[in-house]
Amino acid sequence: MLHFDKMTLRDFGPYKGEQTIDFSDRSGVSIIWGNNGRGKTTLLNALRYGLFGVIQRRNGILKNLSEMGNKEAVQEGRYGFTVILDMTNDGDTYKLTRQLKLRPGIVKPSGEEDYEKVLFLERDGSILSPEDRNHELNVIMPEQVARFFLFDAELLQEYEELLETNTSDGEQIKNSIEKILGVPVLQNGVVDVEDCLSNYEKQKSRAARADDKTVQLGQEMENLTANIEEHQNIIKEKQAELSDLIRKKSVLEGRMADTDKLRNWIVQRNEAQKSQEKHEDELETVQSKIRDLMKNAWRGMLLTTVRDLREKIEAEEYALDAKKQKRTVADRFIMEMKKAISERTCPICGQEVSGDIVEHLRAKINESTNEYVGLSEEERQRLYDLQNQMLAIRQLSADVSDVRQGVAHLENRRDELQIAISECRQQIEELHDNIKRYGEDAEEADVLSISREHSDVEQTIRDVRRGIEDENKKLTELKMNKERVAATIDKMAGGTDYRLASRKYELCEHVFRIFEKSKTRYRERLKENVEKDATALFVQLTGDKDYIGLKINDNYGLEIIHKSGRTVPSRSSGYEHIVALSLIGALHKNAPLRGPIIMDSPFGRLDPTHKANIVRTLPGMAEQSMLLAYIGEIDEQVARFELGSHLIHEYKLERVSSMHTEIV
Amino acid sequence: MAESIKTIVLSGQAQAVAKQMNDSGTFPDSLSAAKFGMAYAIKYYWDAVNTSDKLNHLNGVYDSKGSTYNIGSLDPDNYVLQLMEALYPDSDTPYTFTRVLICFGLNKLGDLLEEGRLFPINKVM
Ligand SMILES: Nc1ncnc2c1ncn2[C@@H]1O[C@H](COP(=O)(O)OP(=O)(O)OP(=O)(O)O)[C@@H](O)[C@H]1O
Numbered sequence: 207m208l209h210f211d212k213m214t215l216r217d218f219g220p221y222k223g224e225q226t227i228d229f230s231d232r233s234g235v236s237i238i239w240g241n242n243g244r245g246k247t248t249l250l251n252a253l254r255y256g257l258f259g260v261i262q263r264r265n266g267i268l269k270n271l272s273e274m275g276n277k278e279a280v281q282e283g284r285y286g287f288t289v290i291l292d293m294t295n296d297g298d299t300y301k302l303t304r305q306l307k308l309r310p311g312i313v314k315p316s317g318e319e320d321y322e323k324v325l326f327l328e329r330d331g332s333i334l335s336p337e338d339r340n341h342e343l344n345v346i347m348p349e350q351v352a353r354f355f356l357f358d359a360e361l362l363q364e365y366e367e368l369l370e371t372n373t374s375d376g377e378q379i380k381n382s383i384e385k386i387l388g389v390p391v392l393q394n395g396v397v398d399v400e401d402c403l404s405n406y407e408k409q410k411s412r413a414a415r416a417d418d419k420t421v422q423l424g425q426e427m428e429n430l431t432a433n434i435e436e437h438q439n440i441i442k443e444k445q446a447e448l449s450d451l452i453r454k455k456s457v458l459e460g461r462m463a464d465t466d467k468l469r470n471w472i473v474q475r476n477e478a479q480k481s482q483e484k485h486e487d488e489l490e491t492v493q494s495k496i497r498d499l500m501k502n503a504w505r506g507m508l509l510t511t512v513r514d515l516r517e518k519i520e521a522e523e524y525a526l527d528a529k530k531q532k533r534t535v536a537d538r539f540i541m542e543m544k545k546a547i548s549e550r551t552c553p554i555c556g557q558e559v560s561g562d563i564v565e566h567l568r569a570k571i572n573e574s575t576n577e578y579v580g581l582s583e584e585e586r587q588r589l590y591d592l593q594n595q596m597l598a599i600r601q602l603s604a605d606v607s608d609v610r611q612g613v614a615h616l617e618n619r620r621d622e623l624q625i626a627i628s629e630c631r632q633q634i635e636e637l638h639d640n641i642k643r644y645g646e647d648a649e650e651a652d653v654l655s656i657s658r659e660h661s662d663v664e665q666t667i668r669d670v671r672r673g674i675e676d677e678n679k680k681l682t683e684l685k686m687n688k689e690r691v692a693a694t695i696d697k698m699a700g701g702t703d704y705r706l707a708s709r710k711y712e713l714c715e716h717v718f719r720i721f722e723k724s725k726t727r728y729r730e731r732l733k734e735n736v737e738k739d740a741t742a743l744f745v746q747l748t749g750d751k752d753y754i755g756l757k758i759n760d761n762y763g764l765e766i767i768h769k770s771g772r773t774v775p776s777r778s779s780g781y782e783h784i785v786a787l788s789l790i791g792a793l794h795k796n797a798p799l800r801g802p803i804i805m806d807s808p809f810g811r812l813d814p815t816h817k818a819n820i821v822r823t824l825p826g827m828a829e830q831s832m833l834l835a836y837i838g839e840i841d842e843q844v845a846r847f848e849l850g851s852h853l854i855h856e857y858k859l860e861r862v863s864s865m866h867t868e869i870v
Numbered sequence: 871m872a873e874s875i876k877t878i879v880l881s882g883q884a885q886a887v888a889k890q891m892n893d894s895g896t897f898p899d900s901l902s903a904a905k906f907g908m909a910y911a912i913k914y915y916w917d918a919v920n921t922s923d924k925l926n927h928l929n930g931v932y933d934s935k936g937s938t939y940n941i942g943s944l945d946p947d948n949y950v951l952q953l954m955e956a957l958y959p960d961s962d963t964p965y966t967f968t969r970v971l972i973c974f975g976l977n978k979l980g981d982l983l984e985e986g987r988l989f990p991i992n993k994v995m
């Protein structure tokens with residue numbers, strides 16, 4: 207069983223410099239998280255390049271491999287790239303190195319021809335010869351079946367083709383399926399025997415023509431055979447045409463998906479720009495409000511000092527005032543006493559005041575006058591000054607307020623806005639990168655013309671298919687005619703030559719039948735197993751209790767069975783996806799060839815329940831699997847929970863620049 | 871009013887701080903930043919500037935390499951004048967003291983600016 211231990215990349219696409227991704231020798235699932243344009247599909251391509259030397263782009267195979275060299279590295283004078291795969295297969299360890307590098311003597315390439323391709327394969331430490339190497343690689347992982355190991359979820363819809371008969375795309379997938387299941391060994395036998403059979407048939411009609419009695423029938427037979435061949439050729443041509451058309455259709459569909467993506471990105475970018483502008487406007491207003499407040503903020507800051515000052519003055523003023531007040535009270539009392547002395551009557555009770563009391567009063571007056579002297583002239587002045595100062599200080603706090611709270615509030619808002627703006631900027635920059643990345647395609651991608659072209663191609667595809675059907679009908683008719691003629695000849699011809707030819711033919715036909723029958727048996731059994739395993743997986747994956755299983759057709763197309771026993775017509779694209787995954791899982795179970803599964807963005811169309819179900823079943827589908835997902839494609843917690851101890855590694859594809867991603 | 875000056879001149883250092891504060895976009899002009907400096911000195915460093923003697927001494931310390939401001943625009947409503955008279959009743963050089971307080975406060979704010987602690991400004995108000 208094939209197992210990837212680690213992959214080392216040097217200047218491959220956005221993977222600048224040398225970067226290694228360790229898949230570990232344990233069984234389980236690795237998740238590689240990366241947003242749009244970080245390099246998930248590129249990782250898939252790195253594996254594909256390592257194994258087969260080809261790089262697949264959305265619109266076909268990349269012709270100029272050198273384009274894959276990291277652009278920033280090129281600016282630094284490094285050209286080309288390297289992929290090194292460390293793997294094990296059935297107990298042997300392999301180190302596969304594939305490189306595109308400058309030819310000796312060249313420093314700065316002017317074109318593709320200045321590069322050379324280098325390939326080494328080490329098995330258990332020794333380098334294999336080119337023949338051994340190619341053979342070994344083909345055994346480890348034949349290119350035809352790669353689609354079941356390295357798969358791009360955007361292509362899962364291809365499997366829908368399997369439900370239609372006679373499409374060359376479906377035919378191609380069917381061939382891959384049979385290849386991974388090991389059918390071709392028998393199939394090759396069938397084809398060889400069929401070749402012999404048609405040889406013997408020719409001999410038979412030649413013998414019939416040589417015989418007088420059947421000369422005309424023999425001629426007819428030969429004509430029919432030629433005619434049949436002609437129609438078979440027409441069908442082959444039409445099928446090739448159909449293949450081209452279908453390829454064209456899928457390129458157009460890719461473009462349509464791209465323009466959808468593009469349109470979304472543009473909408474998102476415009477929204478981000480709008481909200482950036484809105485935030486910037488508000489920021490401007492907030493800043494100017496801050497400036498307004500800050501113009502007189504200093505006055506507010508002085509309020510506490512002014513208050514302290516006022517309190518100090520008040521205290522001094524109070525003391526002087528108190529002194530003054532006491533004197534006033536004393537003065538009134540002295541005045542009364544003085545009056546009593548001069549009038550000799552008490553001002554309160556009106557009685558006469560005696561002489562000794564007068565003496566006593568005089569002493570009291572003296573005493574009081576000394577004790578309550580009142581304010582000195584300096585103090586009087588001081589009090590006056592203080593009163594004036596007080597007035598001035600009151601002025602200082604009139605109409606002044608502390609704006610600290612207001613400023614704090616505005617500054618918080620300003621910080622929030624600045625963060626929001628820089629988030630918008632970041633988002634716009636990323637979207638801009640994405641848009642630029644798809645921009646080249648998008649220029650031609652006048653959306654309308656693409657969808658028009660798409661429906662034209664679909665129409666042509668329908669026409670060609672009808673043409674093939676017509677040809678097939680004619681072919682069947684011709685074959686029946688031929689059989690009839692052959693039967694007549696058999697009855698009429700009696701010559702030894704003819705009988706000999708006829709016996710050889712019959713013998714060969716028997717062998718052919720045996721081969722065909724065993725092939726059919728083998729296939730039937732495989733199909734049953736695939737159906738059974740796919741059903742088991744499907745039931746695990748689907749949440750719908752009404753769907754009880756899958757039914758396989760001759761092309762390995764799978765239809766959903768409703769609990770009523772009927773098949774479910776025109777399923778949704780999400781279900782399409784789930785069915786395709788079930789098929790792939792089942793193929794992995796039944797294939798003699800085992801290996802890891804690497805899925806690129808497989809969750810796009812699925813709801814959270816199905817996402818979780820798929821993650822849960824992943825460890826059971828293959829011994830080793832890798833999930834390339836954009837952040838948020840599936841909830842990280844859910845993924846970790848569902849995988850539990852099957853989760854070996856999580857990597858993140860981090861952006862350094864639009865041309866540089868780091869695996870961390 | 872004994873003092874009859876019509877302008878004040880900041881020290882070169884203080885001027886630089888006022889300019890940076892103004893450049894931050896938080897103040898409408900460097901004069902507001904300067905007055906903010908004065909208030910900051912009075913509020914948070916009163917012990918260092920609470921007597922005429924201290925201010926007279928500092929006045930000799932600061933150079934005059936900064937910008938010149940008109941008293942008319944510095945103190946259009948005589949608020950600063952009254953404040954100075956209230957704080958330093960024994961002095962008759964209110965605007966000389968104003969200059970000293972501005973320079974002192976701005977220098978302290980300059981320290982905060984260097985350490986990156988001046989903003990958010992409400993924390994130092
Ligand atoms: N030669 C190169 N040098 C540097 N960067 C490159 C080079 N070729 C492609 N890139 C960049 O590498 C990224 C390849 O993106 P890729 O298709 O692998 O991303 P993805 O993660 O699959 O994105 P999506 O989620 O959109 O499918 C793009 O951003 C592209 O600009």
Ligand SMILES: [Mg+2]
Pocket residue numbers: 246247248806807
């Ligand atoms: Mg991708």
